[in-house]
Amino acid sequence: MDLVANVLLSAGASPAMISCVEEIPEFTPKTHALYINVGTLTADRLPGMMMAAQVANDCNKPWVLDPVAAGASGFRLRACLDLLKLRPTVVRGNGSEIMALFKGSVDENSKGADSTHESTDAVAAAKSLAQSSGSIVAVSGAVDIVTDGQRVVGAKNGVAMLQKITATGCSVTALIAAFVAIDPSQPFEATATALSVFGLAGEIGMSKANGPASLRTNLIDALHGLDRTTVLQHANVSNI
Ligand SMILES: Nc1ncnc2c1ncn2[C@@H]1O[C@H](COP(=O)(O)OP(=O)(O)OP(=O)(O)O)[C@@H](O)[C@H]1O
Numbered sequence: 001m002d003l004v005a006n007v008l009l010s011a012g013a014s015p016a017m018i019s020c021v022e023e024i025p026e027f028t029p030k031t032h033a034l035y036i037n038v039g040t041l042t043a044d045r046l047p048g049m050m051m052a053a054q055v056a057n058d059c060n061k062p063w064v065l066d067p068v069a070a071g072a073s074g075f076r077l078r079a080c081l082d083l084l085k086l087r088p089t090v091v092r093g094n095g096s097e098i099m100a101l102f103k104g105s106v107d108e109n110s111k112g113a114d115s116t117h118e119s120t121d122a123v124a125a126a127k128s129l130a131q132s133s134g135s136i137v138a139v140s141g142a143v144d145i146v147t148d149g150q151r152v153v154g155a156k157n158g159v160a161m162l163q164k165i166t167a168t169g170c171s172v173t174a175l176i177a178a179f180v181a182i183d184p185s186q187p188f189e190a191t192a193t194a195l196s197v198f199g200l201a202g203e204i205g206m207s208k209a210n211g212p213a214s215l216r217t218n219l220i221d222a223l224h225g226l227d228r229t230t231v232l233q234h235a236n237v238s239n240i
Pocket residue numbers: 068093094095113114115140141142143144157158159160161162163165166167168169170171172195198199
């Protein structure tokens with residue numbers, strides 16, 4: 001939650017981390033985008049997540065799902081599939097998470113939050129999931145994949161060390177929500193751009209880092225300092 005909120009602040013967004021069921025109907029309409037992350041899922045938290053998604057849909061707010069460790073247990077998988085039925089604007093997971101949602105079955109080899117698959121192994125699953133769910137599907141990894149079920153692009157910015165910092169995936173999903181909030185009519189473009197910008201901040205941060213802890217700090221600084229010229233010069237997004 002710390003990294004997610006600080007990444008959003010660095011990018012110029014304004015996070016509010018709300019999980020109290022009593023507040024959700026009142027607060028969700030005030031947002032520009034809702035982000036639901038099941039990382040620390042409990043039976044008590046799920047009804048609030050479902051309610052928030054429903055409120056967002058009722059007031060036409062975009063919302064984004066991070067299905068953390070979707071294949072790790074039956075409870076988690078069902079929760080993610082139930083949330084997916086509420087049609088998030090975007091779902092972003094790692095290769096294993098997107099493949100578990102596509103297959104609809106628990107992954108016996110799941111390592112939990114970390115992926116055991118390359119993003120490029122999940123392209124067909126992501127495309128099919130986008131078609132069946134109606135959501136934009138993004139798969140993070142060495143190449144970040146984004147698809148609306150027809151188009152597929154790859155965003156190639158980033159450094160492998162990002163995997164050694166917990167919640168970089170959660171944070172890039174939050175950034176996707178912030179970018180979708182800017183123009184909800186272009187969620188595909190917003191998702192690819194957010195992934196590319198986050199990866200670029202990782203590259204710039206890594207040039208000054210000694211390891212994961214300093215990369216975490218430099219990543220936030222780099223995101224805060226990014227300008228349009230740097231993004232246009234170094235963003236590496238292409239059709240797949
Ligand atoms: N091998 C890699 N090379 C470059 N960038 C990478 C690589 N692996 C992951 N990334 C980047 O790291 C970020 C997090 O992606 P990752 O796939 O690790 O998410 P995740 O598994 O959901 O992470 P978490 O659950 O810890 O939040 C993304 O911006 C992604 O592009």
